[in-house]
Amino acid sequence: MDLFSRSWSALLAAVADTPDEDFARPSGCAGWLVRDLVCHLVIDAQDVLITLVTPAATAPTVDAVTYWRLVGPPTGDDPLDALIPRLAAAYGDPALLRFHLDDVGSAAGRAAQLADPAALVGTRGEVLTAGDYLSAYVLEWTLHHLDLIARLPAAARPPAETLAAARGSLERIAGTPFPASFTDEDALLVGTGRRTPTDEETAALGPLAVRLPLVLG
Template sequence: MRTAVAGLPDEDFARPSGCTGWLVRDLACHLVIDAQDVLITLVTPTTAKPTHDAVTYWNVSDTPPAGDDPLDALTVRLAAAYEEPRLLKFHLDDVGSAAGRAAGLADPEQRVRTQDMVLTVGDYLSAYVLEWTLHHLDLIAHLSGAAEPPAECLARSRAVLEEIAGAPFPPSWPDPDALRVGTGRRPPTAAERTELGPLAGRLPLVLG
């Protein structure tokens, strides 16, 4: 994600992202906040038993965001305060690289507390693989020629989403399509809906 954002030309920051109501710059600002959350969580250990894992970490609804959430609006204002894309790129690279180093040093079996949940570090970071893979797809949603997320991240994210769904997506579907349709980032075509079968009635899985 850091590499993808760092490689964007300045004009792309003013383009829409795949997140309702957010420009690319707003999404990049959200990624800074995400990286800060990872740092905070990794230094919040606990001896309590896990209450959630990488699947149950998510609150799932069937209502896509309308773009009017107060926290979403705050993110827009914070992003605007950077004024220049280079400053946003610098902050994301600075905090994001620190979060990556902290994740690499953390014991996967250590338990941490976040949002009134207790998870192992491994499960917490697995949840964030899904989070950032989806946001990578959001980042490039309206950018021609932009690179997709790494194949291993797409595959892992699809596997977690299928666990959340309780059923697999059609094997013929590329991972990006499964993730976009599964989370409501785009509606299924008529043919895709037929392929989904009963699962179509349980979509979208809006993760929060």
């Protein structure tokens, strides 16, 4: 729960500090500008709010790791993916998009702090504890923080503890650790296909290299 708050607060602060002109720069999400990524975060924050007030009465079907599904690379056919750039462009002024994320995002952060970690919630046709749900999102927030700053070298980076937690989650999803020579950031970027590994990194990855990237959905 604490890592959720740290990762989300850091990401909201990074967006708040992003100058208007940088909203038109490419993000680390292929095909999305920074403004598109921020618009996606608004929808993510709404999902958090919805899930935390959607109680479930059955036993958990997933946990913080199995919540994530391995899917194929984006094809551009997903209706929501196609909607995001149009919706982001409709805001016009980046200040409006920044304000909307701060408004909804702050509410999502407060809801997470008030949530009972043991409470069962439902989302995406699955049931899990609120604690596991929020833990799963540490990986989401950390990856998107890296996406946000991919071409903004002066921007604040994700906290070290959330980078380490996100790496641990990705390693559990992969079923094997990344090489110790990889920094947490490198493991996340290479592991999810956000960066192509060097020849040296590919050799260090060994059999894991052929299973990458791990595209999460």
